[in-house]
Amino acid sequence: GQNIDQPTEMTATEGAIVQINCTYQTSGFNGLFWYQQHAGEAPTFLSYNVLDGLEEKGRFSSFLSRSKGYSYLLLKELQMKDSASYLCAVLDSNYQLIWGAGTKLIIKP
Amino acid sequence: DAMVIQNPRYQVTQFGKPVTLSCSQTLNHNVMYWYQQKSSQAPKLLFHYYDKDFNNEADTPDNFQSRRPNTSFCFLDIRSPGLGDAAMYLCATSRGTEGGHEQYFGPGTRLTVT
Numbered sequence: 001g002q003n004i005d006q007p008t009e010m011t012a013t014e015g016a017i018v019q020i021n022c023t024y025q026t027s028g029f030n031g032l033f034w035y036q037q038h039a040g041e042a043p044t045f046l047s048y049n050v051l052d053g054l055e056e057k058g059r060f061s062s063f064l065s066r067s068k069g070y071s072y073l074l075l076k077e078l079q080m081k082d083s084a085s086y087l088c089a090v091l092d093s094n095y096q097l098i099w100g101a102g103t104k105l106i107i108k109p
Numbered sequence: 110d111a112m113v114i115q116n117p118r119y120q121v122t123q124f125g126k127p128v129t130l131s132c133s134q135t136l137n138h139n140v141m142y143w144y145q146q147k148s149s150q151a152p153k154l155l156f157h158y159y160d161k162d163f164n165n166e167a168d169t170p171d172n173f174q175s176r177r178p179n180t181s182f183c184f185l186d187i188r189s190p191g192l193g194d195a196a197m198y199l200c201a202t203s204r205g206t207e208g209g210h211e212q213y214f215g216p217g218t219r220l221t222v223t
Binding site for chain 2: 102
């Protein structure tokens with residue numbers, strides 16, 4: 001079967017750095033996405049990795065290791081508005097997105 | 110601005126009373142998706158269209174139907190809503206071409222069944 005695992009919930013402090021991990025087992029791989037979802041709102045695109053390595057975009061970075069079936073999202077200089085759920089999703093061999101259940105990130109002052 | 114629009118944002122329907130949710134896009138994307146998302150769960154794909162080619166997920170109940178009359182519009186029909194169908198319904202689009210599989214979401218319609 002296809003499976004995406006990520007922690008259910010994490011807590012971090014404003015101004016700090018947090019790393020949200022995602023491991024996956026899917027039938028084929030055509031890229032990995034990270035989305036941010038605030039409570040009651042739709043997911044918004046954060047990043048896309050298809051090759052191994054680190055992609056940096058402002059305060060957010062995303063890393064991929066295809067051999068390990070592993071990715072992480074790194075958030076720096078955390079702000080209160082970063083409190084949200086972060087969803088990892090893998091594009092499988094049929095170009096369908098397989099979604100993780102999301103990691104709820106709580107930022108404390 | 111190019112975008113994905115969903116109407117209404119909030120919908121209340123009675124148990125067993127048919128309801129239609131709508132989605133439109135100005136992105137001119139080939140692919141449109143309907144997802145169901147319940148609290149603290151992953152979005153669950155119900156259907157998707159590549160142009161007019163309809164793809165139904167194997168575990169999508171028959172109670173759910175969809176129509177895409179043209180490139181811009183897509184509808185989700187719930188023929189006889191049950192209490193278990195209360196959820197956020199998300200419409201998304203993508204180009205569906207090489208390098209264009211990123212999905213853009215509308216704001217969602219939150220469905221309440223009374």
